[in-house]
Amino acid sequence: MSPRIWFLRIVSILAYIFLWAPVIVIIVFSFSANKFGIRWEGFTMQWYYKLLENEAVWDACIRSLVIASVTVVVSTALGTLTAYGLYKLKFRGKMLLRTSILLPIVMPEVVTASALLVFFIKATPLTLGYPTIIIAHIVFSTPLAVFVILGRMQRVDWAWEEAAMDLGATRIRAFRRVIGPVLLPGIAGAAALIFPWSFDDFVITYFVAGIGNTTLPVYIFSQLRHGSSPVVNVIGTLFILFTLASLLLFMLVEKRSRAKGM
Amino acid sequence: MPDHIKPLEKDSKVRKLSGEQTGKSLVPELVKYLGPIILVQLVFVLAPLAIILLFSLLKTGAYGKIIYAFTLDNYVKLIDGGYGMVFLKSFFYAVQTNFMCILISYPLAYYIARYGKRWKMFFIFMIIIPSWTAYIVRLYALKTLVGSNGLINSWLMGFGLIDAPIQFLYTPLAVSVGLVYTWLPFMVLPLFAAMEGLDSSMWEAAEDLGATPFRRFVRITLPLTRGGLLAGTILVMIPALGDWLVPHLLGGSKVMMAGMVVAHKFTTTGDIPAGSCMATALASILLLVLYFVIKWGGREALEQSL
Amino acid sequence: MRKQAMPTTKEPVTPAVEIKNVIKRFGTVTAVDNMNLAIKQGEIFSLLGPSGCGKTTLLRMVAGFENPDHGEIRIQNEVVNHIPPYKRECNLVFQQMALFPHLTVAENIAFGLRERRRPPSEIKKRVMGMLDVVNLPGMENRYPHQLSGGQKQRVALARAIVLDPKVLLLDEPLAALDRRLRKEMQGELRRVQQEVGITFLYVTHDQKVALSLSDRIGIMYEGRINQVGTPVEIYETPRTSFVAKFMGGCNIFSGKAISINTTHLEVRDEHGLCIRAQTSKDVKPETVSGISIHPEMIEIIPGDQDLPSSDSIFNTIPGKIANVSYQGDFTELQVLIRSTGQKVTVHLNRRSDNSMSLVKGQEVSIHWDSCHSNLLVG
Numbered sequence: 001m002s003p004r005i006w007f008l009r010i011v012s013i014l015a016y017i018f019l020w021a022p023v024i025v026i027i028v029f030s031f032s033a034n035k036f037g038i039r040w041e042g043f044t045m046q047w048y049y050k051l052l053e054n055e056a057v058w059d060a061c062i063r064s065l066v067i068a069s070v071t072v073v074v075s076t077a078l079g080t081l082t083a084y085g086l087y088k089l090k091f092r093g094k095m096l097l098r099t100s101i102l103l104p105i106v107m108p109e110v111v112t113a114s115a116l117l118v119f120f121i122k123a124t125p126l127t128l129g130y131p132t133i134i135i136a137h138i139v140f141s142t143p144l145a146v147f148v149i150l151g152r153m154q155r156v157d158w159a160w161e162e163a164a165m166d167l168g169a170t171r172i173r174a175f176r177r178v179i180g181p182v183l184l185p186g187i188a189g190a191a192a193l194i195f196p197w198s199f200d201d202f203v204i205t206y207f208v209a210g211i212g213n214t215t216l217p218v219y220i221f222s223q224l225r226h227g228s229s230p231v232v233n234v235i236g237t238l239f240i241l242f243t244l245a246s247l248l249l250f251m252l253v254e255k256r257s258r259a260k261g262m
Numbered sequence: 263m264p265d266h267i268k269p270l271e272k273d274s275k276v277r278k279l280s281g282e283q284t285g286k287s288l289v290p291e292l293v294k295y296l297g298p299i300i301l302v303q304l305v306f307v308l309a310p311l312a313i314i315l316l317f318s319l320l321k322t323g324a325y326g327k328i329i330y331a332f333t334l335d336n337y338v339k340l341i342d343g344g345y346g347m348v349f350l351k352s353f354f355y356a357v358q359t360n361f362m363c364i365l366i367s368y369p370l371a372y373y374i375a376r377y378g379k380r381w382k383m384f385f386i387f388m389i390i391i392p393s394w395t396a397y398i399v400r401l402y403a404l405k406t407l408v409g410s411n412g413l414i415n416s417w418l419m420g421f422g423l424i425d426a427p428i429q430f431l432y433t434p435l436a437v438s439v440g441l442v443y444t445w446l447p448f449m450v451l452p453l454f455a456a457m458e459g460l461d462s463s464m465w466e467a468a469e470d471l472g473a474t475p476f477r478r479f480v481r482i483t484l485p486l487t488r489g490g491l492l493a494g495t496i497l498v499m500i501p502a503l504g505d506w507l508v509p510h511l512l513g514g515s516k517v518m519m520a521g522m523v524v525a526h527k528f529t530t531t532g533d534i535p536a537g538s539c540m541a542t543a544l545a546s547i548l549l550l551v552l553y554f555v556i557k558w559g560g561r562e563a564l565e566q567s568l
Numbered sequence: 569m570r571k572q573a574m575p576t577t578k579e580p581v582t583p584a585v586e587i588k589n590v591i592k593r594f595g596t597v598t599a600v601d602n603m604n605l606a607i608k609q610g611e612i613f614s615l616l617g618p619s620g621c622g623k624t625t626l627l628r629m630v631a632g633f634e635n636p637d638h639g640e641i642r643i644q645n646e647v648v649n650h651i652p653p654y655k656r657e658c659n660l661v662f663q664q665m666a667l668f669p670h671l672t673v674a675e676n677i678a679f680g681l682r683e684r685r686r687p688p689s690e691i692k693k694r695v696m697g698m699l700d701v702v703n704l705p706g707m708e709n710r711y712p713h714q715l716s717g718g719q720k721q722r723v724a725l726a727r728a729i730v731l732d733p734k735v736l737l738l739d740e741p742l743a744a745l746d747r748r749l750r751k752e753m754q755g756e757l758r759r760v761q762q763e764v765g766i767t768f769l770y771v772t773h774d775q776k777v778a779l780s781l782s783d784r785i786g787i788m789y790e791g792r793i794n795q796v797g798t799p800v801e802i803y804e805t806p807r808t809s810f811v812a813k814f815m816g817g818c819n820i821f822s823g824k825a826i827s828i829n830t831t832h833l834e835v836r837d838e839h840g841l842c843i844r845a846q847t848s849k850d851v852k853p854e855t856v857s858g859i860s861i862h863p864e865m866i867e868i869i870p871g872d873q874d875l876p877s878s879d880s881i882f883n884t885i886p887g888k889i890a891n892v893s894y895q896g897d898f899t900e901l902q903v904l905i906r907s908t909g910q911k912v913t914v915h916l917n918r919r920s921d922n923s924m925s926l927v928k929g930q931e932v933s934i935h936w937d938s939c940h941s942n943l944l945v946g
Contacts, residue, residue, distance in 0.1 A: 004475055008373040015370050019392045019446065022403035025413055029406070078298055085295025097296070100303055106496060107548065108504025110521045114528055114541035115310035122534075123313055139306045142299070193394075200396030203506060207528065217398050224402060224511065233406075236399040243395045251387065467666035470631060471680035471727065472654045481679075485670045 023240055030233035047230040057235065060219040067130070067205075067215065068198040071137040072191050078138070079145025080187055086146070087153045104140040109203035112140065117207045128210025136208050137198045144197065145190040152186030185257035192250035196243045311545065318539035336539035345523060345540070349547065352520035356502040356551075359441040363449035363498050364491070366442070371450050371490075372483065375457035376465070386454060393447030401511050404443055405431065432514040440508040445501060449494035456490025457483070492559035499555070500548055520544050582645045584609045584735050584767035585630060585658075590639035592625055592791075599625040600636070601791035607735070612761055612768040614778040617788035618814070623771045624739060626788075630769065631660045631737050644734050654683075658735040659728035663743055665720050667712040673699075673723050674708035680731045698726040701760055718749045722756065729764060738770045742777060754781055775815055779803060787811045804862070809944050812860040819866075819912050820944070822858035832881070832938060835859045839908030844883050845941030858944040863915040865940040868901065871931030884935045887912070889928055901926065903934050 034041040202217040408430040415427040506521035527537030583606040592600040599622040615623040632653035702722040742750045779799045787794040806812035823837035891902040901914045
C-alpha cells in the first residue's frame, strides 16, 4: 500500500507547487529591489510606497471598489429572492430556468462580453461606463449568489417559517424576522465570494467599459504590454491577499453558522 | 438534504402556506419571487445573445458602417478565411486541457478525500485560493515565472545549465500549460466533492474481495464519481474553449484560439458583424459540446453536480 | 456449496487462524498487546470485549488492512503478515455493509468472482446458489437502496461467502440492526455457517450475541485476551473479575484465599466476609483474587426459618432485603449484608418457593453451595 500513497502524495505536492509557484514568485518579487521586478536584489518596500502615490492605480482601484460594492448588494438581494422562489415553488420549466441562470457563469467570458457589448451599444441608449459595467457584473454574479444561498436553504428548517406564520406574521415579516437572520450567513457568504469575483473581473469589464473607465484588472492588463514591473507585482500581491481575506471571511461565516447548528 | 428536514410538499395544509400549488394562484407567487430574475435573464442574457445572432447576419460596409441587409457573408468568411481551423484547434486544446486536468485531479482529489483527515478543508482551501485570485494576476505571475527574463530561465542560466533562455512563452506548450494552470481547480473541486460522499469502507470492501488498486479505481471510483467528472468537464471544457487571455498573454500571435479571434474582432478592428459572427459560432459550438457532455453524463449525474 | 466435516478424531488439526505474539501500536497506544490465539477449523469464534479493547484492530490485521508491529498471523498455517487484503484467503463482512450502490445485488455478490476472472456461467451459478443460501431468492436485480437493513446484511454476507474463504471475518455485522432483526439474523448466521462450514471470526461487544452464536468466545480487554472458552465456560466460570463483570450480573467478592482442606478454600474479602469455594489440586490459593457467584445461583432463606448447620460446603450469610424488583420472569432482590454493608444481587425465578412473599426490609440469609462459587484469578 505504501508505494501507492507515495505516488498520490507526490502528484499532490507537484500539483500544489504548480498552482502556487507563480503566485509565490510575484509576492516575493514585490519586495525585490530589482527595477524590473524579475529578480531578487534585496528587500525593499519602495514599490509599495510608490503605489500609494500612483494616481492611475488609485483611480482604477476606487472604480473597482465601487462597482464591486454595488454588484454585491444587488446580486445578493436578487439572488436571495430567486433562491427563495426556486426552492419553494414547483413548476414546469424549473430545470430550464435553473440552467439559464447557470449560463452566464458557464459561458466563456468573451461570449457574454461580446453579447453584452453589442446589446449595450446597439440596443440601448446607454453609454459604456459605470452603468454598463455594473449591469454586466450583476449578470454574472447573481447566479453565484443564487446557488450559494440555495445551498444554504437546504439546511434551513422551514418549520420555523411555518411557526412564525402560525403566530401571525405575514410571509414577508416571517422572512424578515425568522428566516432572514438564519439565511444571513449564507447571504454573507455569497457576498464574500462575489466581491472578489467582481473586483477581479477582466474580460467582461474590458469589453463594456468604454473609454477611460479603467478598473484595476484593466489597468494591470494595460501594464502588461511593458512586461513585468514591480508595481504590477505589488498590485498582484495585494490582489492575492485580498482574495485570501475574502475567502477566510467566507469560511469563517460558514464555520460559525455551522457551529450554531444552522 | 438531512433526513429530518423535509421539504414542505408532503403536508397539504403546509403546502398552502408555502405556496406550493399548481394552477392560477401560483402565478402571483412566481412573479413576486422569480419575476426579477426572469426579467434580468430575458433582457440581459437572452436578448444580447439574440442580438449578436442578429448582427452576425449583417455586413460591414465601407468606413465601418453597418449595412442592414441579411447576409451569410460572415459565416462564409469564417469557414473560408481559415478561422475554421482556429475553432477546430481550440476544440482540441479544450479536450487536451480537460484530459490533463482529469489526470492530475483524480489522484489529488482522491488523496485529499481519503487520506486528508483533519486537514481536508485546509487542503481544499489551498486549492481555492489560487483559483479565486484574479485570473489576470495568475497569468501575469505565470509569465513572470517562465518568460525569457523570468525566474526559471535566470536560474537555469545562473546555474550554467543553459546558455540562452529557453523559449517557453509564445508556444503552443505555453498555452496548453496555461490552460491547465487556469482551469485545474475547477476539476479538482467537483471531483473532491463527489469522492467525499463515498464511504472509505467501500474501497476496503473492494480490496478485500480481491480488487487490485487499478481495478478498484475502474470499478468503484470511476462509476461513483461520474457526477463530479461531469461537473468538472463542464466547468473546464466550456471556458477553455472560449479562453482569450491565456492564448493572448502566453501565446501571443503565434497561437490563435477562438476566444482571441472574437476579442480581436471587437477590440481591435471594431467589426461588429464579424465579431458577432465569431461569437455566435463559438457560442453554438459551446452549446453543442454542453449538450453532448450532458447527454453522455446522464441526467442524474447532472442533478448530482448541481 | 462446500460442506466441511467436523474433525471427530483427536489428531492435531491445523488451526484456521493463528495469532502469535502479535503487537500493534498506534502512537503511544498499544491496541493489541502480545496476543496469542488459535481458532479452530469450522468453528464460530467470537472476540468479545468493550469498545476500544482492540478487537476490531485484530480483525483488521487478520483481514490485511493493518499490519502487526510484531508477531505473526497465520491463515491455514501460512504466514500472511505482508500479504495485501486482496490476496488473502479471508473475507470481511463490514459493519456498515459497504454494498456497492451502483451495482445490483447479483453484481455485488459476483464482484469478487469477477475479479478472479471466473467464467460467466460459473459466476451466475454460484451467485444464484448464494442467494438461496442467504434466503433472498428473486432479489438479484434489486439495488442496495431498495433493500431493508436485514436484506443488505445478507447480501454483504453472500458477497463474502461466495468466494469460499478459509476464514470469514465479521465486524459487528448486527450492530446496525434493531433488536428484533438482530435475533433473526443471528439465527440466519448460524444456519448459514452450518450449511457452508466456513470458520467464522466474529467481533462484537454484545454479550448476548456472542453467547448465543459462538462455539467459543475470547474475551478481550485492553489489547489482551482475558479468557477463551465455550459460552458455558465463559458465563458460568469466568476466570477473571473483568470477565465476570463484563458478562454481567455477577456478584464479586475480592480478597485473598486460604486453604481449608484439600477440597475447599476460603476467601476473605476486604470487609472481612468469608466465602467458601470448592477448589482442586491445580489451583494455587495464592493466585486466587476473589470469588464470583451468579445471582440466580443464590437461595434466600427467610429469617424465621432454621439455618442449616454451618459446615464447609455451604455459604450462609445473614442480611436484610434492601430492594425487590419484579422483572416478570424473575424477581431481582438486593440483599444488604449487615456486617459489611455490601449489597448482593439475587435472582429468584418464579418456581422458587419464596419469591412471592418477600418484602423490603425483611431479614433473610443468602445461601449457596460452595461448589457454585466461582474462583477468579487475576
